Amino acid sequence: MKYLDPRIEEMPRTEIEALQFKLLKTLVYRLYSFSDFYRSRMKEHNVHPDDIRSLDDIVKLPFMYKKDLRDNYPDGMFIGGQEDLVRYHVSSGTTGKPTVVGYTHRDLENWAISVARGLTSIGLGRRDVLQVSYGYGLFTGGLGLHYGAERMGATVVPASVGNTERQIELIQDLRVTAIACTPSYMLHLSEVAEKMGVSFERDTRLRTAVLGAEPWSEKMRARIEGSTGIKAYDIYGTSELSGPLFTECSEQNGIHIWGDLAYVEVIDPETGERLGPGEKGELVITMLQKEALPMMRYRIGDITSFEDSVCGCGRSHVRISRIQGRVDDMLIIRGINVFPSQIEHALMSVPELGEHFQIVVDRKGALDTMLVRVELKSAQLFSDKLDDLIRLKNKVAHQLRNNLNVAVDVELVSPETLTRFEGKAKRVIDRRVL
Amino acid sequence: MTYTITQISIFAENRPGRLAAIAEALESENINILAFSIAEASGFGVIRALVDDPERAFKKLSSLGYVVSTTEVIGIKMHDRPGGLREISRMLGDAGINIEYAYAYTGRPNAVLIIRVDHVDEAINAILSKGGQLIQRTELA
Structure with a gap:
């Protein structure tokens, strides 16, 4: 199966943009009506939902920051009540206070669809067995990949983290074809496998790795692919956006950001000005359909650039490059x-x-x-x-x-x-x- | 008579030059070190020393920013010959005194075993009552 949803994935750019504008309008009216935080932030910036007359008018809207989530801990930025939520995830915060993310049923559905499209785009499908070796629990990695893979129809091995020798046995015994974990854990797995005398190429069917949650590089990809014979793909997301959401496709040439779910901007972190394709800056994402915890012009702090040409795989959505650093001093340690x-x-x-x-x-x-x-x-x-x-x-x-x-x-x-x-x-x- | 001796203890991470810096600080105050030991844990240690002027040593090292403390210890005189340590340690064992840590020196005027115990006064009484000899504070100054 080439596409999970060809109608969306191959949609011409103009149609994507028309859809994005419609979704943005709805989002802005909804935030203005139901969120004290966004209404007062918009008023401070002298912008009213009626001012959004085109997709480019998004620049009139104020940014939001991780600090806003912290200041409104735990759920001050949620829209709707607890009865609308079906799950929480919690990630560590900057000064001891964690970030809490709530999900409606539809939020979980969109999250799973996003991951399922990504996994499909790297060539996975119903005939695959995916071992999820991200942590399960409050961290979004494990459950995010889990439901995305199930949504696509793959068979999931919810291995979570740790107990590496057992993980390698599972890869052999359950004929695992793909794994999702951090790049450093992938390297660790291959080292342990070597010590156990297991060659992934010879003794297993593992051929695909979906790696993320921490920074890595093309050099590291070359090392992993060279030593294991496994194709390694980048996956991107943060808990505030839902969790791991977007992946590279089989072309390994940028991460596809599904335009019906998210609107991408790359800005100059100093001036806040928008940058053009290929220019390196700070990633800003607006989640167009998120219900419980909407994210409008969220400055994640990751440095990247975007590319808006149609990808070799045929997908029309904007791609971002591998994350190249942080605008702040955040460290990523084991994911x-x-x-x-x-x-x-x-x-x-x-x-x-x-x-x-x-x-x-x-x-x-x-x-x-x-x-x-x-x-x-x-x-x-x-x-x-x-x-x-x-x-x-x-x-x-x-x-x-x-x-x-x-x-x-x-x-x-x-x-x-x-x-x-x-x-x-x-x-x-x-x-x-x- | 005061049978307790004031020992100074200095926190030091394991890094080349730490001991030298401490010794130099004491030297600059003309303080003589009579005995010392280093207890080591992972990554750091505690340097313990008997000096001729513990009060001044404490002040000097504190003023340089070292984490220093003083602890009362006991110095038991030993015969400087085979069996000397056995006599003393047997005496302590028989008296039920538990040693937290100990170090020793041989030299003037005797060989001395320095011990840190939980109950200092009880230990002093037990040692003296068994005929043991303790260093007096004044002997070190």
Whole structure:
């Protein structure tokens, strides 16, 4: 099957744009009528839904930011009541407060359709067995791929994360043909498989990997494909938009953003001006059909560029390039978003610690590691017992683990030993080579 | 008579040059180190030392930003010959004294075993009542 929905996927660009305009109008009226947040934000910007007379008029609308979600925690930006929701997902936030995303039945349906179209576009279908090795739970990765693959008719192995040897046995025993996981986990899997004497090419039917939730590169793709014989495809999304949503197609030449679900802009992060095709800037997405938690001109913070020519696969929708970085200091560790401000927040709750810390991110084998070096507070009561220091170190690690949902190594250091910075502190050392 | 001795303890991460910096700080104050030990955990350690002027050492190191504390320990005189440690440690064992940590030096005027225990006064009484000899605070200054 080439397309999941040929009518939409091959729709001429002018028709897509007409549809987008119609959906945008509806969205803006709906937000203005039912959302206190969006109405007041629009009023601040002197814009009324009647001002939106063409698709290009979208530039008149205000941006929204991750901060808005945080300020309205947990559900201040939702439209409708809890009775309309069928699910929550929760992702870690920037200062300890998480981001909560609610879904109506239709939101889940559109999410699954988006993923199903993407999986179809890379050549998967009913004859495939897809192992979902993203985390299941509050994180959107596992369930997002799960329902998308089921929607397409593939057979899902909901393996979730961890227990790598067992995962490799499942790949063999259940004749798994495709896997969805983070690129670093894919590398880890192939290393473990090699140790077990399993060759994916010789001993399994695994030929496709759908990789995302953390930054990776063409170099890494070449490495994965070269060492495993598996074709690797990029998938993109964030929890605020629903979760993993959009993938590359078999052409491996940009991620298709389904125009009936999302409107793409790339802007200059400094001026907010719109950029043209091929120009690198900050991605802004408007979710055209999202019900429970609408997203209008949402500045995700990811850096990319867009391409609006028709793809070699025949699909007419706008494509974005692989994500090339962040406009802020967000780190992605084993698929989890981590902001240095969250780390600071967690450390400051421990009275024995000073204000200075350093984050060292590295990749050991295929897995991301994060080390937090933190100074002890000077002139404090310190017991002289190693046990107490070890307990303190464990307490800090536990605190960070709870706040970030990622395991962290902790190193306690003496006061005044970490480098001081004049102006903006450079607290992150990222040694990963992607 | 005061049988407890004030030990200084300094937190230090495992990094080349840390000990030298601490020793240098003490040297600059003309403080003599009589005994010291390093206890090591993963990535960091605690340097413990007996010095001739613990109060000044504490002040100096604190002013330099080190995490320092003082702890009362006991110094038990040992015979500097085979069996010296056995005599003392047997005595402690018989008295039911649990040693949290210990280190030793040989030299003036005796070999000395320095121990940190939970109940300092009980330990002192037990050792003295068994005929053990303890270093007095004044002997170090």
